[in-house]
Amino acid sequence: MRFISLAAFSLAALTAASPVAVFNKPIDVASPPPPSIHKIQGQGQGRHFGPAVALEENGSDDHKKRPPRVNVTTWFESYHRSDEIRQYFLQLAEDYHDLVTFVPHLARTHEGREVYAVKISAKGRGSRDKPQVWIQALQHAREWATATTAQYLAHHFTSKYGKSSNVTNILNSAEIIIIPNMNPDGYEFSWDVDRIWRKNRRNNGNGIYGVDLNRNWPDHWGNGGSSTDPDAENYGGPYANSEPEVRGLINFFKAQRRVLGTVDLHTHGQLILRPQGYTNVSSPHETEMKHVGDTMAQVIKGVHGMDYTSVRLNEISPLLTSGSTVDWFYGDQATRANGGQRPYSFAFELRPSPEGSEGGKIGFILPIEEVIPLGEEIAAAMEYFVDYVVKNPLKEK
Template sequence: MRMIVFTLCLITLIVSTLSVPITDFLARPVRYDNHKLIQLKRSDAALDFISKNNLDIWHKASDVLHVRASPKDLESLAEFSPEVLIENIQESIDLETKSLKQAALAKRAVDDATWFQSYHTFTDIVQWLQNLSQKYPDLVTLVPSIGKTTLGKDIPALRITSKNGATKKKFWFQGLQHAREWIATTTMQYVADGLASGYATDASTKKLLDEAEIIIIPVSNPDGYEYTWNGDRLWRKNRRNNGGGVYGVDTNRNWPDHWNKGGSSTNPRDETYMGPSAGSEPEVRALMNYFLQLGNIVGAIDYHSYGELIMWPYAWIDMDPMAVSQYILLGKTMKNAIQHVNPQERYQLQQISKLYIASGSSSDWFYGDHVSQAQGFHGISIAVELSPADQQGVSNFILPAENIVPVGNETLHSIIAFIEYALAGKFVAKS
């Protein structure tokens, strides 16, 4: 009898433990009622107005801008003839929240079979990474912590390769520097799963993992990501306490390569706040230190959303790298791999600085002098803006979960093409 009572209590405790967190997480105090997503024609005047008024830019293309606008903001932007893409951003968030709650009720634990049908909390992601390493122990190694976040969370990494004793070139893929870009972390998870599961069934994947080691950082900004679940769905930065009730640094403006050279802000309230000094953020230092510790990393890609762009350095200055022609050929190879899965004419190729200046970015650091001197060669550095495209702004950061698999699948194919291209010696990076 005591055993029955104990078992019932344990079941109740487990169910309570699994159901309460999702409710707590999704009770976000920050709301965006009647805020709209608008599209403006890109111009210096529009960019200057947006900067001076500290408006939230969601996407920059060569010809248009996507901006979140409160009712008051919309009035002040009238001179730029805004086109409304989303009437009420909060309604999109509420629909996503409803879907997340339904998914949480449908399953009470991390489940491989349904994993890519929904987005997941950071805690569940860490558990899933552990499950993946246990499922494929000869291929996948979980590194529980490559360093700590601002709030003391561990930043996990995966190392994926066949353990054949060979000395291998390494490739680095990271996602979710910007917390609200949820599709970036699901894509990294999908790629990890696809590589591990494909080893036994796909000859090209087997060859790739026999010759190379893949490093994946699924969540580069755990504090910010968790805050998008329990505080503000549209939060972008990390959670540094800047004082005065102001939080966050844009980690992708904090890397110590031409830091504070433009395209970032000294105002802690801004979305692109660069931080108090180059490399000041624990998340950035953790990523850098682990990258340099591993060594022999011949290619790195930093994943963001949205816009469907394959981009390369430089970000800090509008100057072509000497390897620009090779980047174009590599970009076309990645684009062709995506089109093989999804034949639409979609991803565009772009040097970052031709689109916008962004000093202190990871893309410049991966390609820059510090890394090249440490490794003895210039590695390949790419930044990708995932789906949707800019003309599909109705989806934006709040991308429905049914997009997880198609975006993940096309990215997996583009990553395989990227690695094969590099291993074949087709890309020789120069300064």
């Protein structure tokens, strides 16, 4: 049996039913929830999650050797496990071989899972010289809507190439790198055991597990806003860059040519965060990055009317946040590895708003009908972002 390709796949327009956001208190980056929250098991699964997508065999002679094809027509109607998400991207690379390259084995996690990436660009059009933009998702296990957004972005840019002049120009002039699942151990644990698990699955001993990957990056590591307690939600790890997921991505970043912008996807709170996190001092590129963050908020509002707040990371957290991606990608280590080019660095807190989360616990459980509207508004922001940073790379000061 054959299935329609993603190119022929027209997403049903689903209506967003999100509450209007009012900036109040971020949930993720600045304020790890109290320890009691991570004891809640499987909350909300019955209501919001459909069954795993039906995987169907492709009917060819080699179907016993190859994984079954993903049914893309129903893909965004449910959340998916790590294996299915990987298969989705493998299939995308097959269906859009002129646009998508699957990059395997960036890291091997504590439990032996693979961290991988896809690169999306019009191949054969000076691909080897194109500037790059980096988008990563699922650093925190429970933030499932970051993974769906990464999947949606890949769908958006591939299916619109040759149809949308914006997307066509972007893929002709740039390469988009997407790391859709950088914490597969934690993600699987959030399916099987604890829906709001945040960290990876390092064995810290004494029955205690996990490092907060977004406190483990080697830029001002341990300078505040992270914990030395292995049981804490924001445990920064035994030392900077100790975790295979972070190490693998840093090595992959260092192997790239010229990354002009980076985006780290999180939920929730509807925030667009820029450096710096480890100090209250604004970055030397505050004006430039504020302009881009503010404009992305406007672009998002124009899609479904959602209010995202553009702020510095240090504005939302009196305790600061160190060892996070926002600072690492903007920081000196990444800049040196990037041929002296400092990337624009952002972290997004996606839907819902703090007010839409009923106190924070269910904010990590985005109703499935909001997945496509969320993808649409972030895709619009990313179209602007890639185009802008390619034309206006940060200049060193």
